[in-house]
Amino acid sequence: xxxxxxxxxxxxxxxxxxxxxxxxxxxxxxxxxPAKVLEVIEDQYDPxxxxxxxxxxxxxxxxxxxxxxxxxxxxxxxxxPCMAACAQDAITHSW
Amino acid sequence: MITAxxxxxxxxxxxxxxxxxxxxxxxxxxxxxxxRAAAEQSFAAALEMAGMSKSDVSNITATGxxxxxxxxxxxxxxxxxxxxxxxxxLFPSAKTIIDVGAEEGRAIKSDGKGKVxxxxxxxxxxxxxxxxxxxxxRALEIRLEEMGPLSLKSQKxxxxxxxxxxFAESEVVTLIHAKTAKEDIARAVHDAIADxxxxxxxxxxxxxxxxxxxxxxxxxxxxxxxxxxxxISFSIPEEPEYVSALGAAIVAAEHAKNK
Amino acid sequence: xxxxxxxxxxxxxxxxxxxxxxxxxxTAGVDVGSVSSQAVIMTDGQLFAYSNMRxxxxxxxxxxxxxxxxxxxxxxxxxxxxxxxxxxxGRVNVPFAKRPITEIACHARGANWMYGPGVRxxxxxxxxxxxxxxxxxxxxxxxxxxxxxxxxxTGRGMEVxxxxxxxxxxxxxxxxxxxxxxxxxxxxxCVVFAKSEATSLxxxxxxxxxxxxxxxxxxxxxxxTLLERIGxxxxxxxxxGIAKNSGVVKRLEQEIGFEALKPKHDTQIAGALGGALFxxxxxxxxxxx
Numbered sequence: 001x002x003x004x005x006x007x008x009x010x011x012x013x014x015x016x017x018x019x020x021x022x023x024x025x026x027x028x029x030x031x032x033x034p035a036k037v038l039e040v041i042e043d044q045y046d047p048x049x050x051x052x053x054x055x056x057x058x059x060x061x062x063x064x065x066x067x068x069x070x071x072x073x074x075x076x077x078x079x080x081p082c083m084a085a086c087a088q089d090a091i092t093h094s095w
Numbered sequence: 096m097i098t099a100x101x102x103x104x105x106x107x108x109x110x111x112x113x114x115x116x117x118x119x120x121x122x123x124x125x126x127x128x129x130x131r132a133a134a135e136q137s138f139a140a141a142l143e144m145a146g147m148s149k150s151d152v153s154n155i156t157a158t159g160x161x162x163x164x165x166x167x168x169x170x171x172x173x174x175x176x177x178x179x180x181x182x183x184x185l186f187p188s189a190k191t192i193i194d195v196g197a198e199e200g201r202a203i204k205s206d207g208k209g210k211v212x213x214x215x216x217x218x219x220x221x222x223x224x225x226x227x228x229x230x231x232x233r234a235l236e237i238r239l240e241e242m243g244p245l246s247l248k249s250q251k252x253x254x255x256x257x258x259x260x261x262f263a264e265s266e267v268v269t270l271i272h273a274k275t276a277k278e279d280i281a282r283a284v285h286d287a288i289a290d291x292x293x294x295x296x297x298x299x300x301x302x303x304x305x306x307x308x309x310x311x312x313x314x315x316x317x318x319x320x321x322x323x324x325x326x327i328s329f330s331i332p333e334e335p336e337y338v339s340a341l342g343a344a345i346v347a348a349e350h351a352k353n354k
Numbered sequence: 355x356x357x358x359x360x361x362x363x364x365x366x367x368x369x370x371x372x373x374x375x376x377x378x379x380x381t382a383g384v385d386v387g388s389v390s391s392q393a394v395i396m397t398d399g400q401l402f403a404y405s406n407m408r409x410x411x412x413x414x415x416x417x418x419x420x421x422x423x424x425x426x427x428x429x430x431x432x433x434x435x436x437x438x439x440x441x442x443x444g445r446v447n448v449p450f451a452k453r454p455i456t457e458i459a460c461h462a463r464g465a466n467w468m469y470g471p472g473v474r475x476x477x478x479x480x481x482x483x484x485x486x487x488x489x490x491x492x493x494x495x496x497x498x499x500x501x502x503x504x505x506x507x508t509g510r511g512m513e514v515x516x517x518x519x520x521x522x523x524x525x526x527x528x529x530x531x532x533x534x535x536x537x538x539x540x541x542x543x544c545v546v547f548a549k550s551e552a553t554s555l556x557x558x559x560x561x562x563x564x565x566x567x568x569x570x571x572x573x574x575x576x577x578x579t580l581l582e583r584i585g586x587x588x589x590x591x592x593x594x595g596i597a598k599n600s601g602v603v604k605r606l607e608q609e610i611g612f613e614a615l616k617p618k619h620d621t622q623i624a625g626a627l628g629g630a631l632f633x634x635x636x637x638x639x640x641x642x643x
Contacts, residue, residue, distance in 0.1 A: 001496050007503035008580060009259070010219035010544035015499065015583070044456045045495040048635055062258045062503035069294035074213045094583075128554040198547065220504070221546035230546060261505035261514060261545045262482065 383629020466493025
């Protein structure tokens with residue numbers, strides 16, 4: 001499953017996508033994120049299987065543009081901590 | 096030499112007349128639904144204040160979202176460019192400029208000589224600009240000018256969950272029904288918008304001194320929230336809404352010299 | 355802001371042909387949304403009863419009321435229901451639910467039952483959010499996004515316009531087609547800015563119908579761009595309150611290039627229905643243990 005967390009508003013499209021086929025629930029991204037945007041929880045979208053997967057916390061889903069902002073400087077963009085930490089390449093950002 | 100800067104903002108249209116590096120007149124007119132008319136009126140008012148006629152002005156530069164509507168202007172400059180020039184004129188030591196207007200927020204990193212190095216913009220969403228506070232003032236049934244002083248009285252931080260101005264309005268109504276003090280709601284509103292502006296400022300990086308300009312800088316409650324959030328204090332001009340127009344007038348003077 | 359107003363009729367229904375006392379499993383799903391709440395009861399995986407009501411100020415009460423109303427005149431009481439799943443915005447506030455399940459999973463599952471296994475894309479346009487979901491032939495979510503941050507593209511955004519123009523929300527759809535020529539869509543996405551844009555259009559002398567047409571097509575376009583992020587595959591179904599607004603739905607279908615499936619049941623019960631189906635699966639899983 002591709003889980004798209006985030007939103008689109010007048011200013012743009014801000015989504016963090018977790019590919020749950022690739023995610024193994026290791027939690028490296030959770031540790032890496034300075035803004036504590038991610039957590040590893042039971043898959044809310046497949047309650048029957050209920051695998052442990054990385055997802056964006058409820059508190060951040062409506063403001064990831066701002067939560068992730070300091071990690072996306074306008075110049076000399078470094079790779080994002082969550083994406084860099086994920087050995088499975090399961091995380092992408094839309095902006 | 097006399098030049099003019101016109102800032103066609105979403106809410107107000109401002110004009111600054113500059114004579115040999117000194118401000119000789121300023122005017123502000125509500126942009127309303129006819130920005131072209133507002134641009135004419137604002138310019139006429141500034142000329143009248145200075146006792147001048149249009150022919151005395153050697154060059155006119157326009158800026159702001161509706162800059163094309165100032166048809167009498169010879170050229171235009173981006174809002175970011177005008178901000179950097181204007182802020183540098185007032186605060187030569189400023190390296191970071193934060194401009195919060197009615198419909199847009201901007202963070203600019205400047206070289207300290209009025210040149211832009213980097214910038215970030217929040218636009219097309221009311222949540223990150225003055226419109227947000229305005230909508231919340233309506234929900235609180237108080238005047239916009241009261242929001243700032245009211246929120247300074249707050250002793251308690253109340254979280255605001257809604258990000259969108261439309262949803263935040265309902266949240267404010269719910270808070271009122273739950274008997275939350277109006278000053279705490281006002282502070283929650285300012286903390287919320289300060290949170291968004293500070294994230295944008297962090298994207299360009301903070302280098303002192305930091306100037307805060309734009310009409311929203313008049314809101315003492317917002318200023319307090321943003322200062323607390325970024326843990327720094329700002330240089331704020333007495334009339335922060337004119338800085339872009341001033342910057343445009345400076346650009347007009349530079350262009351006139353080069354002609 | 356106008357007071358909340360109820361847009362669609364509240365009602366309940368139950369099947370006269372089913373004797374629930376003979377059923378091996380009796381499960382329910384309760385969907386407490388921001389505007390409306392639904393309860394669906396299934397017996398052995400068949401639709402037995404449902405209700406659709408407005409959500410009150412208190413989520414647990416709304417959940418109880420919806421459930422009681424669905425059971426009305428059936429002789430069933432809450433004790434007879436073996437497993438209840440709560441879903442929707444107030445899903446954690448359904449006191450008699452065994453567990454909450456996100457509405458995205460429930461909508462996919464509900465749409466799969468309602469429209470059949472051919473459904474691949476489900477668009478749910480609710481009161482305060484907009485969800486786009488891809489699901490497989492079993493109704494399992496394969497791709498989704500949910501926009502509940504921004505009012506644009508939600509029922510709430512439409513209400514702001516209905517208020518501004520003093521038009522009842524039910525009339526919006528028809529009225530928006532009462533134009534000689536389709537106008538350009540309203541250019542601002544943000545509802546706050548779109549509202550000022552509409553105000554100036556009214557000042558220019560635009561009739562209400564033309565302003566509504568411009569807003570409905572802006573809303574259709576916005577929802578379309580959200581859908582594009584996950585892609586639109588056939589069969590395509592629209593659920594939620596805005597599915598009843600032809601002004602948005604027809605314009606959206608035009609943009610997509612094909613039509614949405616015509617609903618067999620009230621689309622508003624899709625979430626609760628999915629909840630009842632999950633309840634059945636979870637009950638069976640429990641019994642196997």
